[in-house]
Amino acid sequence: MGWLKRLSEGLSKTRKKITGELNVLFEIGPQVGPEFWDDLEATLIMADIGVGAAEEVTSRLREQSQREGLTGLAEVKEALVGLLAEAFTTGDYAILDERPSCVLFVGVNGAGKTTTVGKIASAAKARGRHPIIGSADTFRAAAIEQLDVWGRRADVRVVERTRGSDPASVCYDTIDAAEREGADLILIDTAGRLHTSADLMRELQKVVQVTRKRATCPVRVVLVIDATTGQNGLSQAKEFNEALGVDGVIMTKLDGTAKGGIALAISHDLGLPVLGIGVGEAISDLQPFDAEEFSRALITGVDDNEE
Amino acid sequence: MAVFGNLSNRLQDTFEGLRSKGRLTEADIDTAMREVRMALLEADVNFKVVKDFVAKTKERCLTSEVLESLTPAQNVVKIVLEELTDLLGTTESKLVLTSRIPNVIMLVGLQGSGKTTAAAKLANLLKAQGHAPLLAACDVYRPAAADQLETLGNELGVKVFRGDGQHPVQIARDAVRAAVDGMKDIVIVDTAGRLQVDEAMMQEAADIKAAVKPDQILMVVDSMTGQDIVNVVTAFAERVDFDGVIMTKLDGDARGGGALSVRSVTGKPIKFISTGEKPDAFEVFHPDRMARRILGMGDMVSVIEKVSAQADEEQAEAAARMLQRGMTFDDFLAQLKSIEKLGGFASIISSLPGGDRLLDKAGGQIDERMTKRTEAIIMSMTKEERAKPQIINGSRRARIARGAGVEVYDVNALIKQFNQINKMMGKMRAQVGDAKGKGGRMSKRARRMMGGLGGLGDVASQAEMQRMMRDMFK
Numbered sequence: 001m002g003w004l005k006r007l008s009e010g011l012s013k014t015r016k017k018i019t020g021e022l023n024v025l026f027e028i029g030p031q032v033g034p035e036f037w038d039d040l041e042a043t044l045i046m047a048d049i050g051v052g053a054a055e056e057v058t059s060r061l062r063e064q065s066q067r068e069g070l071t072g073l074a075e076v077k078e079a080l081v082g083l084l085a086e087a088f089t090t091g092d093y094a095i096l097d098e099r100p101s102c103v104l105f106v107g108v109n110g111a112g113k114t115t116t117v118g119k120i121a122s123a124a125k126a127r128g129r130h131p132i133i134g135s136a137d138t139f140r141a142a143a144i145e146q147l148d149v150w151g152r153r154a155d156v157r158v159v160e161r162t163r164g165s166d167p168a169s170v171c172y173d174t175i176d177a178a179e180r181e182g183a184d185l186i187l188i189d190t191a192g193r194l195h196t197s198a199d200l201m202r203e204l205q206k207v208v209q210v211t212r213k214r215a216t217c218p219v220r221v222v223l224v225i226d227a228t229t230g231q232n233g234l235s236q237a238k239e240f241n242e243a244l245g246v247d248g249v250i251m252t253k254l255d256g257t258a259k260g261g262i263a264l265a266i267s268h269d270l271g272l273p274v275l276g277i278g279v280g281e282a283i284s285d286l287q288p289f290d291a292e293e294f295s296r297a298l299i300t301g302v303d304d305n306e307e
Numbered sequence: 308m309a310v311f312g313n314l315s316n317r318l319q320d321t322f323e324g325l326r327s328k329g330r331l332t333e334a335d336i337d338t339a340m341r342e343v344r345m346a347l348l349e350a351d352v353n354f355k356v357v358k359d360f361v362a363k364t365k366e367r368c369l370t371s372e373v374l375e376s377l378t379p380a381q382n383v384v385k386i387v388l389e390e391l392t393d394l395l396g397t398t399e400s401k402l403v404l405t406s407r408i409p410n411v412i413m414l415v416g417l418q419g420s421g422k423t424t425a426a427a428k429l430a431n432l433l434k435a436q437g438h439a440p441l442l443a444a445c446d447v448y449r450p451a452a453a454d455q456l457e458t459l460g461n462e463l464g465v466k467v468f469r470g471d472g473q474h475p476v477q478i479a480r481d482a483v484r485a486a487v488d489g490m491k492d493i494v495i496v497d498t499a500g501r502l503q504v505d506e507a508m509m510q511e512a513a514d515i516k517a518a519v520k521p522d523q524i525l526m527v528v529d530s531m532t533g534q535d536i537v538n539v540v541t542a543f544a545e546r547v548d549f550d551g552v553i554m555t556k557l558d559g560d561a562r563g564g565g566a567l568s569v570r571s572v573t574g575k576p577i578k579f580i581s582t583g584e585k586p587d588a589f590e591v592f593h594p595d596r597m598a599r600r601i602l603g604m605g606d607m608v609s610v611i612e613k614v615s616a617q618a619d620e621e622q623a624e625a626a627a628r629m630l631q632r633g634m635t636f637d638d639f640l641a642q643l644k645s646i647e648k649l650g651g652f653a654s655i656i657s658s659l660p661g662g663d664r665l666l667d668k669a670g671g672q673i674d675e676r677m678t679k680r681t682e683a684i685i686m687s688m689t690k691e692e693r694a695k696p697q698i699i700n701g702s703r704r705a706r707i708a709r710g711a712g713v714e715v716y717d718v719n720a721l722i723k724q725f726n727q728i729n730k731m732m733g734k735m736r737a738q739v740g741d742a743k744g745k746g747g748r749m750s751k752r753a754r755r756m757m758g759g760l761g762g763l764g765d766v767a768s769q770a771e772m773q774r775m776m777r778d779m780f781k
């Protein structure tokens with residue numbers, strides 16, 4: 001470490017320490033009390049980040065507060081947000097903006113894949129791109145009809161076959177159509193499946209393989225996760241990632257009261273970026289992911305009497 | 308989920324560390340309770356529910372029965388299981404139908420939880436019981452929701468009432484009327500998914516309820532749901548109220564701790580579980596099984612119970628002998644027979660945590676014919692060979708293969724497998740020997756267990772067992 005850096009770090013520590021002490025002296029703002037730490041751990045656990053992670057974050061924040069002499073509630077919370085936000089993997093956020101590209105949406109049943117495909121198609125179109133949708137959920141009742149409606153809403157063509165057909169063939173057809181029509185963003189909806197179903201995971205592997213082989217553009221796999229998901233989300237992400245090589249995650253249903261803390265574990269442990277968040281059932285209810293904002297939301301409720 | 312290891316193993320480890328001190332103290336129990344707390348939180352039981360549960364369980368653990376026990380881990384697990392099972396309620400899966408015609412059953416829940424699928428499954432179940440159900444498609448928001456229900460209904464031969472373009476309250480009302488006209492005795496109202504904070508949508512659910520006065524409202528809850536479930540069910544209980552719960556997607560590996568949260572926050576019983584996308588993947592709720600699942604214990608306990616009930620004294624003797632001198636092919640044969648009696652390897656493996664997946668990976672099914680082949684091979688060994696497997700050389704192998712009508716390759720494979728098991732038993736022998744040194748901990752029950760499964764069934768060596776099974780059936 002260079003002397004200049006050391007000096008400036010020392011200075012910043014001193015400054016923080018002094019601020020802290022001044023806070024105590026002049027009672028500026030509420031202070032962090034002993035109950036804060038229990039409260040924090042509870043809040044983090046209830047946000048679904050996982051009990052192990054919650055304990056780790058709490059102890060690291062405690063250490064940092066001591067080291068940097070942070071005692072004011074506001075500054076400790078700021079440090080906490082920083083700690084959480086940093087834990088997210090910042091990946092290649094351009095995945096959904098590559099041109100041309102092909103993105104497959106995968107995930108467990110009911111996570112919000114189809115809805116997300118509709119939202120992304122619409123947003124891409126609005127940005128002047130030429131998307132096309134592949135209806136590769138050929139299993140669930142009326143999945144094709146559901147995606148049809150989204151295609152109409154987004155004014156994007158949907159390539160489909162009848163229910164029960166081979167999903168890999170649908171991908172093939174979709175890429176054919178994309179090439180014919182000069183589409184530059186291929187969005188493929190797949191059937192929901194639990195990561196524990198070996199057969200269905202094998203089937204999906206085949207779908208992705210066929211698509212990778214056929215496509216002449218980069219092929220990405222996006223995992224869709226429901227924000228209400230608890231610790232099982234990590235298991236889901238691990239299995240899908242292992243089977244398919246996932247490129248990023250989209251978390252849906254953040255318009256409810258669930259905090260979606262499992263996204264942190266997934267992003268951190270598996271090194272996957274969060275690409276976007278779903279905040280409703282309407283076509284425009286898709287937002288970019290902001291690690292800091294997300295982290296701030298995760299800890300709402302810690303020491304409520306402050307606000 | 309293999310990541311966490313189950314509570315039983317953890318407590319075993321915890322108490323192992325405390326063992327030497329003799330009588331346990333309150334502090335020791337606190338240590339154990341920390342493990343219980345972790346296990347429940349990892350299973351997604353709500354934080355506050357866990358807190359209460361642990362406090363209550365701790366009280367029960369502070370009895371001399373546990374404190375002075377030689378097997379405190381088992382005692383604690385037993386108490387935790389009992390408390391959990393108790394809290395989860397009873398098996399109340401009878402749909403309470405009234406004499407009203409038609410009966411109305413309404414399904415509510417969050418988006419994507421599995422309401423529409425459950426509606427179809429209920430219809431299927433009721434139809435099989437001789438009822439004439441009608442499905443009412445009252446989700447007018449999710450694209451093609453009515454199509455989905457109609458498709459499912461058609462597949463089951465159940466009529467679906469849809470009122471495209473109408474308000475959900477109106478559709479529900481009309482469906483009831485249509486049921487009367489169409490001689491249907493039960494209307495199942497499928498509703499749209501809604502967030503409990505969506506005021507307008509919650510009001511709509513309350514309005515549907517007021518309009519058709521359901522005899523029963525069932526809340527559909529995804530078993531993968533995390534901590535937030537208490538907020539959700541509390542609001543649903545307040546705004547629409549419900550009579551019972553259907554837990555879905557239990558075919559996965561979610562521990563399903565939400566079941567406990569729902570139950571302790573609302574007091575509503577869990578009535579059914581849904582275990583797949585097919586219409587018949589619908590089962591009665593068993594609190595004891597759910598309790599084990601939450602603790603990550605699979606159905607291992609029942610396997611062990613089955614095994615120890617099976618194993619008679621003679622087998623227990625054999626187990627003790629095996630532990631001392633190693634296993635012979637005669638022992639091996641006896642093990643095979645007892646496994647057959649239990650319904651075969653497949654049924655044992657599938658009742659282990661993660662066992663179904665293991666089976667899947669093994670290609671869906673274990674070839675029980677293999678057992679027959681193994682038996683044939685052992686039967687064509689001489690008495691001496693069975694007792695002293697180490698004398699089986701190349702020429703003996705060829706003879707045995709001929710006698711059993713198999714290839715030498717098969718004989719080799721069996722001997723290899725046999726040696727592996729023996730090796731594992733050697734490890735267990737070391738473990739048990741250790742424990743014995745610390746106070747004769749090898750209980751009759753433990754011996755029986757080993758007798759029954761050839762030393763495969765110790766709760767603590769589940770992972771090892773799974774690994775071995777995988778190797779055996781690869």
Ligand SMILES: Nc1nc2c(ncn2[C@@H]2O[C@H](COP(=O)(O)OP(=O)(O)O)[C@@H](O)[C@H]2O)c(=O)[nH]1
Nearest residue numbers: 110111112113114115252253278279280418419
């Ligand atoms: N509130 C809310 N509901 C959503 C969101 N995304 C999807 N949904 C709903 O969740 C349910 C399942 O979504 P769908 O796209 O069909 O899931 P899929 O099975 O993964 O394709 C539907 O009722 C959607 O309207 C979201 O961000 N917020």
Ligand SMILES: Nc1nc2c(ncn2[C@@H]2O[C@H](COP(=O)(O)OP(=O)(O)O)[C@@H](O)[C@H]2O)c(=O)[nH]1
Nearest residue numbers: 109110419420421422423424555556581582583
């Ligand atoms: N694996 C599995 N999938 C299920 C189960 N129940 C429902 N699903 C699937 O979950 C998704 C959402 O179910 P749906 O009935 O449409 O949910 P709804 O939005 O609440 O009506 C669909 O893909 C269903 O096939 C279950 O028990 N196991």
Ligand SMILES: [Mg+2]
Nearest residue numbers: 113114137143
């Ligand atoms: Mg879908």
Ligand SMILES: [Mg+2]
Nearest residue numbers: 422423446452
């Ligand atoms: Mg539905």
